[in-house]
Amino acid sequence: MRRERLDSSSLRSVGYDPSARVLEVEFRNGGVYQYLDVKDDEYEEFQDADSKGAYLNAEIKPSHRFRRLKKPN
Structure with missing residues (x-):
């Protein structure tokens, strides 16, 4: 999935696939x-x-299942 860089202290990049809702x-x-x-x-x-x-942290993590693709360093 293609991700775009973010200006965030905790997140580096994000991508969204609307057809898969991921x-x-x-x-x-x-x-x-x-x-x-x-x-x-x-x-x-x-x-x-x-x-x-x-x-x-407030809206997505508490209410959505997740898959870890890569462990943190």
Whole structure:
């Protein structure tokens, strides 16, 4: 999945596949995770959030299953 770089203290890059409803997040520590069943409007809210890391922790992580693609360094 293609990811775009972010200006964030905890997140390095993010990508979204709307057809699969998968949000892929690369953290600054090197870990890469995919969050499953993320709806388009949730992704838009994530993109609009002042703090993407805070939104991810408050809204995405608690309510979505995930896959770890790469362990943190």
